[in-house]
Amino acid sequence: MPELLEVEYFRRLAERCAGRTILHIDVPDAHALADGRSPRSLRQAVVGRRIELARRHGKLLVLETDGPALGLRFGMTGGLVVDGELAIDRLLYSPGTFGTAWVRFGIRFDEGELLFHDPRRFGRVSLDPDESRMGPDAMAVTAAELGRALATRGPAPGPALKARLLDQSAIAGIGNLLGDEILWRASLAPSRPARSLAPAELRRLHRHLVATLADLLERGGSHTGDLMAERHLGGRCPKDGSPLERSTVGGRTTWWCPRHQH
Ligand SMILES: [Zn+2]
Structure with a gap:
């Protein structure tokens, strides 16, 4: 599943569309449009508009135009092709090839094109996406913001640390693989109550969160963590050789x- 690192690769590829004018929107699968919007109303809103920039908030890619913005959510298997180039050659979940049958949405520009492909069809394209219920982006989150995201109210013990890290309304962008890798590097148990972290633990978590994202972005994605090869029965901790445990959190x-x- 694309997590924030994969969407960051999509953003970098989409950035080359800045300055281009939208000539036509292709919607081979109307199911790809969020909020029941029709292809016609989407075309009316953005055809003739110019892309100004591509930005990312968590797992959401936003194409800002000189009119309304387009929001792309990639679901389980979504991806981007710009001018025939794939953002990521091979993702863990995909066969590593691109099939035109998977294209759900496309933008034709005055020069080149952007295609949104999604074999399993969980991704969505929206107009002026609502970001009000998304937490701060995980790649830019400060230690203070992280502390606020983990300081939940309500009856004890409150949500587990990992559940909170994956809650997109608390912090945006972290998925299952990144969550496990960050907590493993930070030496924090995933099932601990999120609110139970001492200040020193919170600083350690923040440090490892920032470093893990930078490291795995450089390596090539969410699936390149140190823990990845050991995520199976009989897998052992790469730090100390202990048998890893599998739980549901x-x-x-x-x-x-x-x-x-x-
Ligand atoms: Zn260990």
């Missing part, structure tokens, strides 16, 4: 090391 399969993650 926040409804998601979680691999972690009971020896060094507390």
